[in-house]
Amino acid sequence: MNENKIVKLATDKPLTLDCGKSLGPIQTAYTTYGSLNANKSNAILVCHALTGDQYVASSHPITKKDGWWSKVVGPDKPIDTNKFFVICPNVIGGCMGSTGPKEINPETNKEFGTDFPVITIADMVRAQKLLIEHLEIKKLFCVTGGSMGGMLVLEWLSKFPEMVHSAIPIATATNHSTQNIALNELARQAIMADPNWQSGLYYQSDKTPLKGLSVARMAAHISYLSKDALQNKFGRNLQDKNELEYSFDADFEIESYLRHQGYTFVDRFDANSYLYITRAMDYFDVTASHNGSLIDAFKKTNAKVLCVSFTSDWLYPTSENKKIVKVFNALGLNVSFIEIETEGGHDSFLLNEPKFFEALKGFLNSTLKDL
């Protein structure tokens, strides 16, 4: 049931992208869980974050680890696959089988590399919509996701409101803050400063920009955790030693931890995908095609919405999430909001947070009664 599937989309007509270029046919890799009911009304689209992929609740083929939301998606889990049909596609621009920089450009028969067009969150949603249409689903019961996944949720509500019955944007924002753009720029510069990056044309070479990508991941990882979580988990503990070494080796546990995060990440992620997807996040502004008006961006939706934020998330803080709540309130929509108290930082949406799970479950199960 939950094996990776790959489908070719936009075969008749290529996707027109925000940058003006067109892309197609495109390939989308996705997984599904549970079964679609007879009138196809129980489908939940799960949108992954920057470094996520379609392996939401099944073992990852490279890392062999549990899916990134295996605590949330599954039988009797908050997103209960006994009740719901869950679809999770890898976004375009990604590197787990969907059309992206490391896939073959049919026009040149070589990897796209940096010939891949600069895509946006809206482009990713356009591609997801083709998948949903391919599955012959007219209306999604719910669209959900955290971080960049939450941006995709907001874009769905804005672009294709008639296809969304309910939505749960989590730990996200209506546009990328200056601080977030700055952090992404730091990550991109780390990749591009690696001589092995070779202007993005490294696929045929035996050198790949692993160090640059690893540093990018280390920087990002710090931003996913809170100060308290770091302090409490690592403090100033030394790594397998009793004294400082007066060197630049990893003396502190936190250094060793970050290096590990960096090294292991490069096994499963493509450096160019990191550039393209962070760019899409930076460009994200759900009001872009609505003259900056949030009201206009969402005025056609009548979805039931639950917004969730986490107290220690400084990347997509409660204040950013409350902007979403505020506009849905102003539109008189059925919007709910809950702020989960945790020191887990931005990553909390991926962690074991019972209060968060309870809210998801309560919202989805009560909304199911609308069907």
Add this chain to the structure above:
Amino acid sequence: MSLISEKKDFKIISDLIPNGSSIIDVGCNDGSLLQYLNEENNINGRGMEIDQDKVQLCLSKGISVIEGDADIDLFDYPDNLFDFSILTYALQATKSPKTVLSQLVRISKKSIISFPNFGHWKIATSLLLNRKMPISNKLSYSWHETPNLHFCTINDFIDLCEEIDINIEIKANLKNYKLRKYTGKNFFDSYFSEAGLFLISKK
């Protein structure tokens, strides 16, 4: 507050509301009033609640609810968004009852407010005779653990409405559960009502 009077309060609020009204219940607790009004008045309702456990209860009942604080979060709503705002037995627990009342009448065409009356004769007598903070059905906490910050009497409430240009339209008699057009301060109300329930709007 006993369940019986709560149900009777629900009924009287339901009587004040035309079917199909849009409503925000501020301090909506576990959502039971909204559920009641959904059934009786087919309202388009949503709640605001500061206590997260109660927010969870609302979510599980399918009630739209914002985890929020009346003192802060009412500012986020545009003018006249709702037909009614409701604040039951929560005014005394707000940091600034004056601000909250002003916000309620701003975001809705009409507001329904209920609160325990500190001027009730039993409370006044208890304070006078025992010189201890009174505890009654509607004032059920000891002084040192009460979430209530600003007690008022019915007369105090009427004065505050006057001060901030709020029009009192209807008052409910919570003894016999009858609604009456408001005609001014009344000796019997201020002494013999354990609680006040008013329908107000901005002037």
